Amino acid sequence: MSLVPGGPRPRRIVVMRHAETVDNAARVWQGHRDSALSDRGEQQVAAAAPHVAAYGPVVIVSSDLRRAVSTAEAVGELTGLPVRLDERLREVHVGEWQGLHVDDVHERYPEIVAALDRGEDVPKGVTGETRQDVAARAGAALREVADGLGDGETALVVAHGVSARVAASDLVGLDQDVSDRVFRGLDNCHWVELVEAGKSFSATARWRIAGWNLGPWKA
Template sequence: MRVTGSGGPRRIVLVRHAETVDNAARVWQGHKDTELSARGHEQVAAAAPHLAAYEPALIVSSDLQRAATTAEAIAGLTGLTVRLDERLREVHVGEWQGLHADDVRRRYPDLVAALDRGEDVPRGVTGESRAQVAERAGAALRDVAGELRPGQTAVVVAHGVSARVAATDLVGLDQDVSDAVFRGLGNCHWIELVESRKSFSEVVRWRIGGWNLGPWNV
């Protein structure tokens, strides 16, 4: 960990990886290890300077290639070494892994309908539920938070589902509410989590400072 910060709030910047070839092809990935697309490499080249500008004290990433490659591009501008944590992996999608989105809707209509209704059922029959991902990814994020000193920032690279549920777990937001209210993260976009207090209170807690931020809208 780089020793930075001189007091002030702690901050976690939670990033979704850049676009992959499977993202572009509308293929369910889950734990499938896929490479970044040409557009993904362009995205991370555009986003990395903005993320490095946070002057992170540490960078932690899912161990899946698409996240680790994104994290390495950020780390290359900071001099930091990326630490991998498999708890930040994307939701396991079971039987859907490697299938096109249209095939999933055609072959698993009842399961897709349940997800569309907001039910937290396991993805792809044998995969994970949202609650299971929140438990493991949320624990990883709390561990990162526990390492930060006052005024320090961590950049954490994860995935669309794992990033969202980890963030809402850290701030104590109900996962069903989060799923209904927040749009998904775009590739190479991020959530900014900041420790802060209300003006009338001494209680400090993690809060959402920004959602779906990116080099195109920061």
Template sequence: MSAGAARPRRIVVMRHAQTIDNVARIWQGHRDSQLSETGRSQVVEAAPHLAAYEPTLLVSSDLGRAASTADPIAELTGLEVRLDARFREIDVGEWQGMHTDEVREKYPDVIEALDRGEDVPKGRTGETRADVAERVAAGLEDVLRDLMPGETAVIVTHGASGKLAASELVGLDQDLADRVFRGLDNCHWIELVEDRGRFSGVARWRIAGWNLGPWRT
């Protein structure tokens, strides 16, 4: 076996930097919001850490807040950002653009169902976790197809879709993942490493780090 073939592949799934809507506690979904001043600082500080993985592939959700987070990584690595709508945030339906407190006041039944762990559509007309898991899984298939042994991909995405993507890759039940793992902070990431069994050679993906970042949280 060649030295290159023996090296594991790696995928880093990153949440975008803080946005103005994050600060205002506004549900974003597919709505876009510019990075806040803090978010712009986060990107500058985080980009060298992502570049240190020496990625060969840089993928981003097509929403501006993710693409704006990916751009500084592209500048440091010389990679072109590949935009992919399948890594968008979950569609939150009627909640898009609403304040968190207003959502809790007007949609108590949906909130209660979500708090019980039920996979109901966000904002009644939005997506379920299963919907998002299906599309991010398709996006991951394309990433894996283009990722050679020993190479690393960085995927800049969102809070819910990033968590779902990581869970899909390691084969973790989404309901269990939702209970066990905390959400990603802005401009933090999950490191996933491919591990091939010593005897069988069967590839498995493992979580090497969760909610990683250059800041204390």
């Protein structure tokens, strides 16, 4: 909310994770692998889309991976908005882990898994990305969306478990290591609500987290 009577109305961004995929259900690492939504995922989209559409977005931006596009398009059908694609919102690239079952990854790459469990920002799957890598590209994409919003407008951004979290953290200026320790990953078809804090004391917009892992049902 603006601190100045009659001043600019706050802008809002909803950052949503895609619905469940067949690989999510099978506990397979996806990364940039272009997997389809599962039957449960389709049900999740049908349940969540009306809630997200109720925010009244004026623009929808999505990762170009099919699972995110399918989720975004469900909201687009309710709002009449086209979906703009941005590959910078893609999920973290997981290198050699892509397509592997979670149990196989633990068996073949125990040192990397242990480092990640300790909170270290090491590349996923040897040749994949770190969370800082993802924050740089996804954070830039989210800031562009924010900069394009007018007074009081709302945007919907559809991304992935890692890219959604790090992009949201980047926009609010939260250290990625702190974010990794504090915030759990988003559940499928859940979202983060980001609200502009106002510009009363600075020409630079400040953003705050108004809600985390929001959804129409309990995961």
